[in-house]
Amino acid sequence: MxxxxxxxxxxxxxxxxxxxxxxxxxxxxxxxxxxxxxxxxxxxxxxxxxxxxxxxxxxxxxxxxxxxxxxxxxxxxxxxxxxxxxxxxxxxxxxxxxxxxxxxYPFFGTASGRLQYVPSVYSPQLGNSRTLAVYLPPSYSENPLKRYPVVYAHDGQNLFNAATAFGGVEWRMDETANALIASGAMDEVIIVGVYNAAAQRIYEYTPCCDPQYGGGGAEAYARFLIDTVKPYVDQNFRTLTGPQNTALLGSSLGGLVSFHAGRNHPSVFGKLAALSSSFWWNGQALTQQVEASPTKVPVRVYLDAGTNGDGLAETTRMRDALVADGHVQGADLFYYVAQGAGHTEAAWAARLHLPLTYLFPWQGTAY
Known part of the structure; x- marks a missing residue:
């Protein structure tokens, strides 16, 4: 000593x-x-x-x-x-x-996190299994005194590895987080990439029920995150467990389920990022629920859409519903229009820095 x-x-x-x-x-x-x-x-x-x-x-x-x-x-x-x-x-x-x-809780080494994979995580809520890809931030091994916020990100196979990503295009989420942490643009976080269940993706990521596509498993998937995944992560990694330090992130149907789960479980998830979300689902029923809500849900929200066939009108309507509900742009709401961007993995990777720095800004973590 x-x-x-x-x-x-x-x-x-x-x-x-x-x-x-x-x-x-x-x-x-x-x-x-x-x-x-x-x-x-x-x-x-x-x-x-x-x-x-x-x-x-x-x-x-x-x-x-x-x-x-x-x-x-x-x-x-x-x-x-x-x-x-x-x-x-x-x-x-x-x-x-x-x-x-x-x-x-500083660190003094290089800003390079590492990935740890947890295979075959069984979901009693959904009756299937999947992999978790866990990004541990740069200081995780160097400073064992520190605990971290957690981002639960859907379509986990697309986030870190081109070999498993849709179309071979990954989000480069680990590289992006490393760069943002090194520059002091964001706080360190643990990122849990929850793989989708392939053939069950539409069912698991959607509220009930679109006339054409069906769906309806979003709440069971939310319970999987809350009752199975989060307890495992909190037990096995050094996490900050409160809602102010727990976020959801996804794109397309993953954005839809992020919004659904965050709005319905704000005592667990205090932050959410919904990129290019499928708010068209079931005649924009989720937006209608927000428009009819008598009280504001205390969740910090990031919303975006591109201008190239990416559901911008539906996302703008959801933004308007949140503003009417009491959310304030720049405070507990960040709405972004990605000029020229389409509905692609590459487009989401290119602007991933926006939700990460908004939800977890430098010195923004409540220890």
């Missing part, structure tokens, strides 16, 4: 020593990171007592939490943690408002 007063003092005495160094009205950062024996965390920042040229040492405490405080009168500060005042944390600068106490 680093040399620390915690090694020689009792808990109450150590706490008193730590608090004696904190200004009465203080802004505080707590850096959660295990640097290993003999190393330390320093902080560089934009305003005195910090500077960008030389780091200020943080104080180590139990749980490998490094704490640094300064007077509120300094105002908002931009900063970055470093290891031994040499290795800078990845991503953007952190913004620390005056008077706040902010927990940081």
């Amino acid at each position: 680093p040399v620390s007063p915690w090694n020689t003092l009792g808990p109450l005495a150590a706490l008193s020593l730590l608090m004696s160094n904190v200004p009465a009205e203080a802004t505080t950062v707590r850096v959660h990171y295990d640097v290993g024996y003999g190393n330390r965390i320093t902080v560089r920042g934009s305003k005195a007592p910090l500077s960008w040229s030389t780091g200020t040492s943080a104080t180590w405490g139990p749980g490998n939490i490094w704490t640094l405080s300064w007077a509120n009168s300094v105002g908002e500060v931009e900063l970055k943690p470093l290891v031994n005042d040499v290795s800078w944390s990845a991503g953007a600068n952190y913004r620390i408002p005056a008077g706040a106490t902010v927990d940081l």
Whole structure:
């Protein structure tokens, strides 16, 4: 362990020593990171007592939490943690408002997540099995003190691997997430790609019931996510489990089921992204439900459509229904028109950065 007063003092005495160094009205950062024996965390920042040229040492405490405080009168500060005042944390600068106490979970390696596959996940709700492709973000192995929001993304075989993707065109979701995290445009997230069940896709991704295509399994699929997939993910990975940290994402019928499940289960899914959604389903019945809703559902929503045969009119009608319901563009609603884009995997891959950064912006995670 680093040399620390915690090694020689009792808990109450150590706490008193730590608090004696904190200004009465203080802004505080707590850096959660295990640097290993003999190393330390320093902080560089934009305003005195910090500077960008030389780091200020943080104080180590139990749980490998490094704490640094300064007077509120300094105002908002931009900063970055470093290891031994040499290795800078990845991503953007952190913004620390005056008077706040902010927990940081940095990493110092390369911004490259990894994939882990979970085969043959059985659904008692649907009577079939499928694979989960789980993207673990760059810091997952490096900083075991950190927990992460989770995105449950449909049509999982299309997201990460061209060999399994429809038409051989993948979304490059892992590469996109890596780049956004490295640039500091989004927070780290776990992405669970839930494979579709091929012949059962239309049934599972749709509410009841379109005159031409039938369907009607959307609620059973939602229960599969809620009662089978999410408990497994929460038990086996370091997740943040609340609705504010749990999102759905999909395109086409996957957008439709994302919207359906998010609206019907806001206590589980607090965010959703519906790309090029099939809101035409069953005479736009889902849109009509929103238009008739007496109360706003507390879900953060991303909607988009392209201008090239991509259901833009139906998506715009859904946007209007959400606005009438109380959603506000730029706050809990992001509506985007993709000029020239059609209904293709390549088009969704090209704008994937928009829902990811909207739903999980840098420093937007509630720990």
